[in-house]
Amino acid sequence: MLLQHRITESSRPALATLFVTLLLSGMSALAVAGINSPFIYIGTLGVASIVILRYPLAGVTSAIAATMIWERFFTLTPFALGETLYKLYPLDVVLLVTVLAVAVQYRAGHFKRPVFSALDRTILTWTAVITLLFLFSTFLAETKFDLAFSTWKNYVFYALLYVAMRYLVRSAHDFSLVIRTMLWSGVAIIVFQVIGLAQAQGLWTEFTPLSTEGKRLLAPTHAFYLTLPFIILLFRSEIKRYASEFLRWRPWLLWIWGFGALVSLTRHLWVSLVAQIGALYAQSKEARVTYSHWRRRYIRISKCSTRDARLCCGLVHFLALATCHLIGVNRCGKSRFSYRQIIRG
Structure with missing residues (x-):
């Protein structure tokens, strides 16, 4: 029974990856067909987020799979609300929930803090500087918020994902x-x-x-x-x-x-x-x-x-x-x- 329990525990992240990947693939396939409904967007990513919060590694692996297979129809499909398109892409949501899941589970004591190298500290410092510049730019009248937010997102999200991987890949x-x-x-x-x-x-x-x-x-x-x-x-x-x-x-x-x-x-x-x-x-x-x-x-x-x-x-x-x-x-x-x-x- 103990061996069966261990096998089940070890296979759960893989099953979570498969489940989330199928969800994201379904949404991406609909995007290929030109169907971009906010209900599908919220429903799919909502269910996927629940799974990712429980198994954060599934967020990374499912994002890898969906990106490699569906490319722009997963990474660049905007959130459509009526005639307005918001540049909040499925990849952004998955990565954000993954980083949030790592932070929550770290606070709960599920993760031990890894030893950060000089490169890790440099990346964290860089993200802090970019965040401060983004906050400062929001007070400037000539700033285009959409462009500033997209720039901040591209620099910070993937840097935080790099740090999160130090917690996720533990074995x-x-x-x-x-x-x-x-x-x-x-x-x-x-x-x-x-x-x-x-x-x-x-x-x-x-x-x-x-x-x-x-x-x-x-x-x-x-x-x-x-x-x-x-x-x-x-x-x-x-x-x-x-x-x-x-x-x-x-x-x-x-x-x-x-x-x-x-x-x-x-x-x-x-x-x-x-x-x-x-x-x-x-x-x-x-x-x-x-x-x-x-x-x-x-x-x-x-x-x-x-x-x-x-x-x-x-x-x-x-x-x-x-x-x-x-x-x-x-x-x-x-x-x-x-x-x-x-x-x-």
């Missing part, structure tokens, strides 16, 4: 939930890749048109969100620890997500992705494996029944093996960088 299980949320959201974006291939133009690409001839098969925002699980999936040893169910499909997902970033025709995203992989490569001595080692392992893995199957198998494994070796998580050793360092703070 490997919590960190695993965040990682799994990003990975499963990346899997959901594959649907948009299929739609883009089917209709020869990506969904919602009209918001970011190309300056030259051609069509994107995937929206740049979706492509950017794909790079997050792509980078995470490079760490084979950490995936084995925190999201083992993705090990089997890891080579395929790396290929599919890499293809998605390619057909988005977002050049600065390509540069940043190469820079990230290069940075991971540079910090790991074990990552500098020889070509002969890669070749021996490649041939051994790629033994299939026919030449065509062998070629296909080799191509599938090429990206996974190459990127895996770049960060040194092969049999020769592990990378010096580890997600465990983040958990330990």
Whole structure:
């Protein structure tokens, strides 16, 4: 009974994440269809807020999932009251309730205060300065309150979320939930890749048109969100620890997500992705494996029944093996960088 209780307790944040994500997805789907009712807005976010106040981590993970999948239809859908639109977006409400839930549970003694680094204190000081400037600007006659509030919100909300994460991610299980949320959201974006291939133009690409001839098969925002699980999936040893169910499909997902970033025709995203992989490569001595080692392992893995199957198998494994070796998580050793360092703070 005790083991069953523990399993139930550990699974509740994940179930809360799934429930809130489904709520937010329903509201976002209606926004895609042009239905923006204040009753739906208040009702959906009201129920979601009740769950988030009980399980604050679900606020972060559900916001990650809804943002990655629905992008602007979740992050930039205003609150409509009659003919008036208020720039209070669902993402703002979810983040605000999450920070409020952390503050309430901290006051109730559910959270222990983490050790803040110099960077943490700098961020908190920055938010205090921005808040004072915002309050000061409200007394100036020429100040546009909507613009001032939006600026304050963008600077302060995400800084406070960073601090809140120090309270929320308290164990490997919590960190695993965040990682799994990003990975499963990346899997959901594959649907948009299929739609883009089917209709020869990506969904919602009209918001970011190309300056030259051609069509994107995937929206740049979706492509950017794909790079997050792509980078995470490079760490084979950490995936084995925190999201083992993705090990089997890891080579395929790396290929599919890499293809998605390619057909988005977002050049600065390509540069940043190469820079990230290069940075991971540079910090790991074990990552500098020889070509002969890669070749021996490649041939051994790629033994299939026919030449065509062998070629296909080799191509599938090429990206996974190459990127895996770049960060040194092969049999020769592990990378010096580890997600465990983040958990330990």
